[in-house]
Amino acid sequence: MMLHFQQQMLRYLALTTFVFALSISTMVAQTRTITGKITASSDGTGIPGVNIQVKGTQKGTSSNASGAYSLEVSGASLVLSFTSIGFDAQEIKVGNRNVVDVEMTSSTQELNEVVVTALGIKREEKSLGYSVGKVAGKDLNRVITENVLNGLSGKLAGVSINATGATGSSVSMIIRGAKSLSNDNQPLFVIDGVPVINTLNNIGQVGNDNRVDYGNAISDLNPDNIESVSVLKGPSAAALYGSRAGNGVVLITTKTGAKSKKMTINVNSNTVFDNPFKYLDMHSKFATGILPFTPGNNPYPGSILSIEEGSAGGIGPELDKGYLAYQWNSPKDAAGKSIPTELKSYPNNLKNFIQTGITTTNGFSISNSTDAATYRISYSNMTNRGLIPGSDLFKNSIDLATSLNLTDKIKLSTNFDFSRNNSNNRPASERGSNPLQWAYAVSPHINIMDLKDYWVPGREGLQQKSQAIGNYNNPWFLAHEVKNAFERNRFFGNAKLDYQINKEFSLMARYSLDTYGETRETKIAPSYTGEKNGAYGLTTLSPSETNIDFLATYAKSLQDFSLSLSVGGNARNSTNRFISESSRGGTGLVIPGLYTLQNIATANIQYSSSQSKKVVYSAYGMANVGYKDMIYLDLTARNDWSSTLPVDNRSYFYPSASLSVLLNEMFQIPNNRIDLIKVRAGVAQAGNDTNPYSLFNTLGLAEPWAGVTRLSKPGSILLPDLKPEITTSMDLGLDVTMYRNRLRFSGTYYTVENRNQIIPTTLPASTGFSSKNINAGLLVSKGIELTLGGTPIDKNGWRLDLTTNFYKNATTIEELSEGLNFYTLWTDAKGGAWTYVGDTIGDIYDNELVVVKDQSSKYFGYPILDGDGSWQRIAASNTRNKIGNFNPDFILGLQTSLTYKNWSLNMTFDWRNGGDFVSQTYRYGESDLKSQRFLDNLINPGTMTGDALRNYLVANQETMIKVNGNQFNIVGGPTKEYGGYPFEYGGKVYPNGVFNPGVIAQYDSKGNITGYEENLGGPNTRIIPFGDNYPWDFTRAAMFDASFVKLREVSLAYELPSNVVKKLGLQAANFSVYSRNIILWTAAKIGIDPETAFQPQAGTQAGTQFKQGIERYNVTPWVIPVGFRLGLTF
Secondary structure: OHHHHHHHHHHHHHHHHHHHHHOOOOOOOOEEEEEEEEEEOOOOOEOOOOEEEEOOOOOEEEOOOOOEEEEEEEOOOOEEEEEEOOEEEEEEEOOOOOEOOEEEOEOOHHHHOEEEOHHHOEEEHHHOOOOEEEEEHHHHHOOOOOOHHHHHOOOOOOEEEEEOOOOOOOEEEEEOOOOOOOOOOOOEEEEOOEEEOOOOOOEEEOOOOOEEEOOOHHHHOOHHHEEEEEEEOOHHHHHHHHHHOOOOEEEEEEOOOOOOOOOEEEEEEEEEEEEEEEOOOEOOOEOOEOOOOEOOEOOOHHHOEEOOOOOOOEOOOEOOOOOEEEOOOOOEOOOOOEOOEEOOOOOOHHHHHOOOEEEEEEEEEEEEEOOOEEEEEEEEEEEEEOOOOOOEEEEEEEEEEEEEEOOOOEEEEEEEEEEEEEEOOOOOEOOOOOHHHHHHHOOOOOOHHHHOOOEOOOOOOOOEOOOOOOOOOOHHHHHHHEEEEEEEEEEEEEEEEEEEOOOOEEEEEEEEEEEEEEEEEEEEOOOEOOEOOOEEEEEEEEEEEEEEEEEEEEEEEEOOEEEEEEEEEEEEEEEEEEEEEEEOOOOOOOOOOOOOHHHOOHHHEEEEEEEEEEEEEEEEEEEEEEEOOOEEEEEEEEEEEEOOOOHHHOEEEEEEEEEEEEHHHHOOOOOOOEEEEEEEEEEEEEEEOOOOOOOOOOOEEEEEEOOEEEEEOOOEEOOOOOOOEEEEEEEEEEEEEEOOOOEEEEEEEEEEEEEEEEEEEEOOHHHOOOEEEEEEEEEEEEEEEEEEEEEEEEEOOEEEEEEEEEEEEEEEEEEOOOOOOEEEEEEEOOEEEEEEOOOEOOEEEOOEEOEOOOOOOOOOOOEEEOOOOOEOEEOHHHOOOEEEEOOOOEEEEEEEEEEEOOEEEEEEEEEEEOOEEEEHHHHHHHHOOOEHHHHHOOEOOOOOOHHHHHHHHHHOHHHHOOOEOOEOOOEEOOOHHHOOEEEEEOOEEEEEEEEOOEEEEEEOOOOOEEEEEEEOOOOOOOOEEHHHOOOOOOHHHHEEEOOEEEEEEEEEEEEOOHHHHHHOOOOEEEEEEEEEEEEEEEOOOOOOOHHHOEEEEEEEEOOEEEEEOEEOOOOOOEEEEEEEEEEEEO
């Protein structure tokens, strides 16, 4: 069925293109060439990009970087039209001249820039009473990214964008902070009027610990097809979208053929190489094990070392000392006994496993326009070879935009997009089948290349080769034999009819559709430690949404007033189908390596399916009133009726009002340096609707018993009188432009209140349920957005544009339900992220370290150790020990653009300051004694003992005794080199003892502290083994500062001169080199990108499948991409 649909679509696209191409006619006549140069009257410099057109025809060209142009014309009585943004248009009669030079005068046209607002309505920016973020398509496409959201990073105030992983992973976009506790807080995306399906929750799992991020669906969009992006940040801007606008709206307008005045063919090719350069700093000093045995001191027979290959510890015998040992791959002698071999280090194992990523994107478009019709058809193909061997990603898209003037009053336009995204293998993330986890787990005494032939000889297809079969996975095996494939075929588009009834009245009607089918197939070969008998599964997702909307508008100017009134309606119908069939966890397949559902024993098949439908009807209206082009008032209202809400609650009303006042016009400020001073304010309501089946419980399918089908009930009681979340916002802003738009400022302060949160409350076990959903709670977000831009240089062919944006937001929980004083986002690593009433969303909590709290004591702040000398804790549930917050203090972006003649250099920087993240990668890596950082932080006593060591520690107590941040102080180490103390193990003494600086409390019979015994290196200091002394009970031991600075984009481009281009038979040609997403600095300094601190989960918690602010083996190596782009226009 899908193949037939694709064939029909391709036939339609081909036929449509052919019909429109035939509509374009050309004239053959006697021609001549007009040349000239266009300069600015202010300083005489050439003006690039001026549009030159023969009046009354579609024939035209544009000036090059120096302002020169050349145009072939025919006929007599010619008139040339010259237009450029920022300059007054001119029309010049040519006569018999072959050279026509033009001086153009600056205008204020650019101050009246038009932006796309709600429902696709275009408005002058100066008239808006709210803030709209905007990014032009050319600024998105200088550097090609596989997900359009990545191209917005650092370019918009009030917007936080996070890539959750490597190429193809989901990308999170949060506008003005998280507003909901029950959904993923992603905005509504509208492409050419089509609301498109997108969610951050696209994690799938077949097989134990095989979590795969298949990427959110907004990545289906071809970035090269985008004309502009408008971000409606607050409800004042987005209220017309009603119950879908609570998290903001992103309006994407794609390219049409309107700018092409003759048949134009654009071809572009991009290739980028992702060159890995930074990995985790794990040591290569010791083999696997928990004690650094030596040939002269070990418990093995004959004193020949034997490596504990199955141990998780990373402090075995030292490497590169000439030691011989029995190893996992030791050769055998004639009697079949292992021969000890030299212990060597292989510090480049990760470098030898990871490959250079290569992404190639090629595309072309054909476009044209006449007075009667326009069209543009484009095709794009992307292929990606990932950093992990065996991983890939493919994207293909076809886009068609047409416009046909049926009469002088009726226009029919269409936009269609068909795409296919697929992969033969998406590597798993988190822990389990993640190849990167096990690549880092390969002990440094093993050459990872010895594992590349990953099957045990003679047992191919049955048993992976490993340093410790059953305990360790081979990363090459996981990369090639745990295959998570998917294919997503998507179509979205619309057909729109515009009817300009008369000068005042217009009518728009539109039908839009967004639908896709996604199939996932997982094949897991036998011997994966999580599924020893292999696994297989198929998952199918089929969401679809249709929208029918209309808008009637009356617009009229009445002397000093301008008036626009609109009414409209929308009918939305969405369906969602889900089917999953797989082998039950741990059961495996009947015949190894045969991946079919029939190869799963009947009792071992796990299956689930669901289907839902939702209908929403909407009516809305708006009024825009202007007075003397200096005061603008906007009023909007929308009412939604939702099928997923109770009958008595399903009607909801969302109003908004905004006002903008142009002070420079009102007070007629005579200073010619000031172009615009605008103050604006707005207040609005929007909402977040609920999903189907949120009112009443439905029965689930439980595991059959003795062949009898069983049903199960959920553990939570739903809310039959559910209400949608209501978001109320208030904006205050100031916009200033000066010096003919060469200096620009915009500032906004906002507050957003979100009520009616859907919150689960705990129920006693006697009820038979674990929780009950209620409508309660109030979240309040407050923030500021600042944008400052300028053009300090614009002379003699040089132009420098600088734009910086600043964003700061805090969201607090002001209210929850009765009896609930905090809300949990996630728990992990002995702590978690939860927020108490009155506190900020994103707070991270931990067990509390027991320390001396008596400020009069000389030991104030010292850890109070237990009798063995280990740190003690108070459970996080019994204290309120906040240790950080995963949200940044502020985000600062900077864009620079420097042009000189045909050259241009563009850069985008992104600085996120503050915030914290928990690295489970380092938590496990350091508890397993594999981190170089853990070794570097040890305190080496050297020759100091007794009072000398004690006094040294006390003199440096702030950094050597007291625990600060993630630094738990340890004196000693694994060997004499590190100052290790003698410690007895198995009847022998080894120099791997350490002690934790602190004190041991002394108690009376009632449990009161009466004094302290020092544990600072004196005679009674408790010595414990280095291999058993990681502070596992504390989240803070693995929490790091999340601040970073990234060079999001850098590109150097060259536009070929027009005379060279014409000799080549082209209209334009350009070439560029670029790079993207280069990490310049992180405060953590541990080789992990703080931006990707999103830990994926198979299920949802707090409305999302990602735990924000924590990562586990999300450790893609840092790369320096080098890309090349070639663009040709025929």
